[in-house]
Amino acid sequence: EVQLVESGGGLVQPGASLRLSCAGSGFTFSSYWMSWVRQAPGKGLEWVANIKQDGSEKYYVDSVKGRFTISRDNAKNSLYLQMNSLRAEDTAVYYCARDRTWYDYWGRGTLVTVSS
Amino acid sequence: QSALTQPPSASGSPGQSVAISCTGTSSDVGGYNYVSWYQQHPGKAPKLILSEVSKRPSGVPDRFSGSKSGNTASLTVSGLQAEDEADYYCNSYAGGTNVLFGGGTKLTVL
Numbered sequence: 162e163v164q165l166v167e168s169g170g171g172l173v174q175p176g177a178s179l180r181l182s183c184a185g186s187g188f189t190f191s192s193y194w195m196s197w198v199r200q201a202p203g204k205g206l207e208w209v210a211n212i213k214q215d216g217s218e219k220y221y222v223d224s225v226k227g228r229f230t231i232s233r234d235n236a237k238n239s240l241y242l243q244m245n246s247l248r249a250e251d252t253a254v255y256y257c258a259r260d261r262t263w264y265d266y267w268g269r270g271t272l273v274t275v276s277s
Numbered sequence: 278q279s280a281l282t283q284p285p286s287a288s289g290s291p292g293q294s295v296a297i298s299c300t301g302t303s304s305d306v307g308g309y310n311y312v313s314w315y316q317q318h319p320g321k322a323p324k325l326i327l328s329e330v331s332k333r334p335s336g337v338p339d340r341f342s343g344s345k346s347g348n349t350a351s352l353t354v355s356g357l358q359a360e361d362e363a364d365y366y367c368n369s370y371a372g373g374t375n376v377l378f379g380g381g382t383k384l385t386v387l
Contacts, residue, residue, distance in 0.1 A: 263329070
């Protein structure tokens with residue numbers, strides 16, 4: 162059974178940093194692109210970033226370029242999102258998802274709240 | 278790029294059919310057959326219900342179907358059931374590194 166489990170969310174002040182993790186199991190993690198998708202409270206879904214199987218290609222939505230970094234460790238079947246210079250508008254539930262140009266498996270999400 | 282356009286709400290009675298539209302441009306929905314649809318119940322993660330316009334993953338009832346005409350994709354839910362009440366989001370590849378989601382449609386089963 163494919164499982165994705167996110168962790169690392171929490172309440173931080175504007176300007177702070179946070180690192181999210183996503184542990185994958187039940188599939189060959191290293192064979193798939195992976196993405197982070199977020200959902201602000203009461204709002205719709207927004208793709209944030211994705212990363213190629215070997216980590217050689219990474220892409221970001223414009224609003225997080227230069228602040229967020231996506232990475233992966235295939236030996237640990239893990240996906241990461243390093244978030245720096247956090248803003249109030251980054252407040253959202255962050256989901257990791259297996260990326261096949263569609264998102265066939267999603268984690269339950271981790272809530273990031275940016276507030277003073 | 279702008280988000281794809283979905284109606285904010287849709288409704289139908291049990292047993293009826295309802296269609297939800299997703300309108301983009303020739304650079305996204307109209308240009309690729311990579312339109313997918315997701316169902317999200319309150320407090321839950323999104324769930325893939327259709328990929329590549331009309332392909333249903335294993336376990337998704339055949340009451341869910343998809344189509345595309347020009348720059349508009351559609352999700353049709355036939356034989357509405359109470360458990361179909363949820364938010365539905367469309368998604369399209371938009372070339373290069375662009376990924377777009379629709380704003381979501383709240384489906385109410387009357």
